[in-house]
Amino acid sequence: MTTITTHRSAPVAPLAAESAQYLTFTLGGEAFSIGIDGIKEIIEYGHLTGVPMMPPCVRGVINLRGAVVPVVDLQARFGRPISEVTKRTCIVIVEMGTAADVLVIGMVVDSVNEVLELPASDIEPPPSFGSAIRSDFVCGMAKVRGKFVIVLDATNVLSIEEVSALVDIAA
Numbered sequence: 001m002t003t004i005t006t007h008r009s010a011p012v013a014p015l016a017a018e019s020a021q022y023l024t025f026t027l028g029g030e031a032f033s034i035g036i037d038g039i040k041e042i043i044e045y046g047h048l049t050g051v052p053m054m055p056p057c058v059r060g061v062i063n064l065r066g067a068v069v070p071v072v073d074l075q076a077r078f079g080r081p082i083s084e085v086t087k088r089t090c091i092v093i094v095e096m097g098t099a100a101d102v103l104v105i106g107m108v109v110d111s112v113n114e115v116l117e118l119p120a121s122d123i124e125p126p127p128s129f130g131s132a133i134r135s136d137f138v139c140g141m142a143k144v145r146g147k148f149v150i151v152l153d154a155t156n157v158l159s160i161e162e163v164s165a166l167v168d169i170a171a
Contacts, residue, residue, distance in 0.1 A: 021115055045085055123141070
């Protein structure tokens with residue numbers, strides 16, 4: 001009897017022709033982007049209701065057509081000072097999860113720039129930052145008009161489990 005051994009190959013890299021759309025925005029003067037797949041809408045920064053005992057990255061909650069939506073300040077989530085609210089400050093509403101368990105969360109950004117179609121060939125793997133920056137927040141670095149735009153992993157950046165753990169620690 002002959003035994004046949006198969007080896008699983010590494011995941012195939014996306015073809016250069018494949019592309020996806022990304023929303024670009026600024027935080028603290030730096031350019032970031034996130035895939036538009038989970039973006040529900042972009043709203044003007046408005047009245048937030050503060051929630052006691054929350055970590056600094058949780059700005060509060062908003063009423064979005066009758067639903068209570070938590071709002072995370074990305075600057076604070078990245079360990080930076082809380083964002084200053086200006087005329088251009090927006091809340092990007094993101095839906096994450098499965099069809100059975102959808103989480104809607106808002107993220108505060110300094111300003112929204114544009115939606116770009118980026119070929120996979122224009123996105124480099126994330127560099128090794130060392131221990132000071134959470135590398136799991138970064139999917140890659142996109143080359144846009146000769147400059148780098150940091151491509152964020154929304155699932156990790158907006159992880160409700162992690163934010164909940166921060167709340168437990170604060171309590």
